[in-house]
Amino acid sequence: MTACVPAAEAPTSPPPAEVVQPVRTAPAARPSPSRSAVFTFDGELEQGGWMRGTVPPGTVEARLGEERLAFDDEGRFFAAFDRDSPGTMTLAARLADGRTIESPLAIAPRGWDIEHVDVARSPGGASEAFMRRRQPELDAIWTARLKETGSEGWKQDFAWPVKGRISGRFGSQRVYRGEPGSYHSGLDIAPGNGAPYVAPADGVVVLVADDFSLEGKLLIIDHGQGLNSAFLHSSRLYVREGERVRQGQHIGDVGASGRATGPHLHWSLKWRNARLDPLLFTGPMR
Template sequence: MLKALLSAAVLLVTSGAVIAAEMQSFDAVKVRGELTQGALLIGETAPGNQVALDGKALDVDSQGRFVLGFGRDAKLQHQLTVTRVNGDVISNTLTLTPREYRIERVDGVPQRTVTPDPKQVARARKEAGWVWQARQQVLPREDFLTPIVAPAKGRISGYYGSQRVLNGDPKRPHYGQDIAAPEGSTVVAPWSGEVTFANDDLFYSGGTIIIAHGHGVNTTYLHLSEVSVKVGQTVEQGQPIGKVGATGRATGPHLDWRVNWGQVRLDPALLPKLYP
């Protein structure tokens, strides 16, 4: 077990060393973070410039800051376009480093475990709609500019991008990071933010909280035994928000926590690389 909340410099490392954040310069724009699948990046351009990723406009603040992110299986080349105040358009190619993920193949699993009951599927789909809606919210905040702290103490027991193949049937990849901890252990907000979803009984994830941090960046906390916050509540970094549990479809007590940029699922283990 970890003896304390990890600092931003070493937080959430699954393998290898976390390097200090460095700005990478392109024409008319800079980005900070690792150019790889699953990464969240913070960008900067001159105030007043417009920025688009693969043709989709990004939210640029008055100081020229913006964020962007790439999913687990994102293509390896992307166009980051900057339109200056004078109308000049500059296009940059971002090339991502591909990643390999843990794949576990398990045969001989009872079919009822592989294929859920139709009623359970219907319930889960309805609840997924609630979560999708919560992640659509873009709030005028920039909490992610503050170096992150760990949401719980514990051993890393599950990794972003890993996947199980049950009886030859590939299941949905794991989009979070699992922290094994005793039931009832405190879960805190890794950044400040506003609670956009709180429910103590979802089918798959049990006690669930979503916190928005601005520019579409949000974090999610699953399998909680206690939900201590309400929708609309503002929380401060390090504030307790719930307790570790084994609710939903969890097989043992742990915190499964996730990071999204809108609907793009990102790797929590890469977040420390955002900060110098």
């Protein structure tokens, strides 16, 4: 006797992704329960910029490029674009019914302040003695930025932490005989030594450092969804690690601690590994 063996079924390919343009909405708009299967967003779609939006209904997983997105019970998410972001990126959502939605984004390029210097960079790099002190500081900063506190400050319109002369702009860079140096990763504000500064949005304090080699008195606040603020060179700090702070709360005083040529507040913003321009969060200083 011979057994009857059914023919093997040919493997089925997943359905192709649906390419759907995202829809820009008013910043204060709330997601509608009956919204259609599209991404909605508002924000600044340019290098160093950001977006807040909602995923399509039924989304079980969403990404911006290769970066997986977190979203809340209403489907709201935050994402951002590095200083050197490519000109095109894609939002993608995998839905519970098996469909995939892809939404292309055009990321506007920026004209950075680039200074070409006809001198060579100093050879050798950091000394071993310096790195013995520096590496634990870098590890503490890295660990602090990975903390997830559940803060919802990312949903707010950011305020200026302090107002004064802008003495250094995000993204500026020197090129030494064709070799690029590190670009300026934040915004420098010089209101005068000892001027109080405040939290630009709600958050949780994830690092308070009293005497880091470069940053001096350093404060990092998590705003949730991978977005965090760092404040460098303070003369005094008024909060502790684990403390929840509110937008507008006095958190520190401007100073010149660490490696600083004069008193100023260096404010930097990061989303995951992307460095962002604080000026695109606040708008012009008034």
